[in-house]
Amino acid sequence: MFYAVIMAGGTGTRFWPESRARRPKQLLPMLGDTTMICTTVHRLRGLVPRDRLIVSTTAELAPSIAQELIELPRGAILAEPYKRNTAPCIGLAAHMIVRRDPDAVMGVMPADHVIAPEEAFRKAVRYAADLVEEDPRRLITFGIPPTYPAEGFGYIERGEPVASKVREQRTDAPGTFRVERFREKPDLETAREYLADSRHSWNSGIFVWKAQRILEELEQFEPAMADRLATLAESIDTVQFEGALKKEFAAIEGKSIDYAVMERAEEVLVVEAPFEWDDVGSWRALARLKGADECGNTIDAKHLGLETAGTIVRGGRDHLIVTVGLTDCIVVHTPDATLVAHKDHEESIRHVVDALEERGWVEYL
């Protein structure tokens, strides 16, 4: 059986002031009318029934997520008491799944990515699941063929094509390769090389594997973490679970699944995603997805622009935003806070939240 785990614990600090601690990016309709978490859940329709879906998030966000995903069963939302990056969370979800089906395949995906078309995504996930059924040692990651020299993504360098009957049986099977190595976010020059050499994909953070297999990998590479997860797993579906979760997560070291397993494991494959993808990681990324007018402006506000170009303006329906002589800026108005940033300094936006905390201006977090 196939299970899906949606990672919905992100803070979305790059989207301040629209994204706030209690309503981060995944809980906002960044594109269109639907929140990103809802879009992510809807994307799984036909692929996995509601009772085989786990949404992992923080304790703080869990109530809002539950309200947003009112159709999900009560137990579907896993609220982590402490932020411990992706590996512990994926390990715990794997334990929960293995208890119900020791042979289950699980897909792991972030709650706040843009993917289209949905059917291509579902088809690709089914294909990955078949690859895993063919060889249960396999850890599948989706690689996105780069379309521009992005500096903001991790990259995957592909190795040899994978021999697979599953693949041979499908005329439209996407490219499937052994992973040669994972690459950190590159500088622009390196990103250009990656784009040119056709051997690199963006790392989407979408994975498919046997739940049992990822637990074995964690045992091998992260025995301390695996021990704590195993202890915690004993209390799943008992009244002790919440207490154990707090205790073990407090003690577990935070680590990403990439560092913990993917970069060290043997049978890691990359499937070339046959769908459009974006992690919507920044205001510029959002503007790229939304498109721009003839002046290069992306406007989602009541706006008047004089001599304004390359600028992103976001706000409400009633508050008027006027820009004069602005080039390559980001203006975001919300009822209690306004951001004005230059695009070249976009990376600094995530520091705003820290700076607000330092000043004690917590009402704007």
Added chain:
Amino acid sequence: MFYAVIMAGGTGTRFWPESRARRPKQLLPMLGDTTMICTTVHRLRGLVPRDRLIVSTTAELAPSIAQELIELPRGAILAEPYKRNTAPCIGLAAHMIVRRDPDAVMGVMPADHVIAPEEAFRKAVRYAADLVEEDPRRLITFGIPPTYPAEGFGYIERGEPVASKVREQRTDAPGTFRVERFREKPDLETAREYLADSRHSWNSGIFVWKAQRILEELEQFEPAMADRLATLAESIDTVQFEGALKKEFAAIEGKSIDYAVMERAEEVLVVEAPFEWDDVGSWRALARLKGADECGNTIDAKHLGLETAGTIVRGGRDHLIVTVGLTDCIVVHTPDATLVAHKDHEESIRHVVDALEERGWVEYL
């Protein structure tokens, strides 16, 4: 007797969105806690009693001005039904004054300039009034010794020093010269020359003359305007006045007192102002008056700035404004509208109001 006329009909479009059609700059506390019109009236204390004060403004602004200057007699506020620049308004005020005192000296000054210290201003006006009493043909204008090569002001080129007993009797009399000529707003290079040659002053728009004399000058240089004003003057203090005002002002051609009289008259003198002065003509001018922090920022808002320099930020107490990577910008937040402009395009801010009118977004005017 000395009378004062305060010109308070300005629209303040350069200060949008703080300045609005119904609450322009003179009705705002641009610096400190007091509205500029109040500060202007208070500056006249000891120089002219309330019943010898005329505040000229537009019909639209008259109620707000009256409310702000509640201490003034009812008839002190002259509401013009149509905007006709300064000459018709000054002419009408001169008629009103002459009716009460044919020999009166009148001072004319804008409602929205910054002047300090107040006593130096009053002393200078008294001195100018004495010069006028000495020779009733004189038209006095105050020139401000430039402190930087301003492009935004008109300039006065001085001629020969004026021979005057009034001047000789005072050891601290300010420099007093015949006006050689008036100069339009210069470009930067010319402004630098003016600054260097010590022969040029900024044109403050503050005048002192005999009320009767300015009427004679208008008769000579603008006979059509003078005729209409004379007709209108016949109905002053009668029930016909309001109707006549509408009729004559509708027909009068708008013209500034500089064009109509000052640039053409014979006995025009410039007194070097022995006080600090600024017309607060722009956000940059305001920032210059308020001063800047070590990053060159002038902040009057709840503000957090990362990598922000040379920037003006204005807003309320509760709405947070965050700037990231901004240099030389202007950010002004009000409850219903926000302006973000680059300082280099500051001149375009006054076009915002026109653009809003074109779009029919009149609620933001």
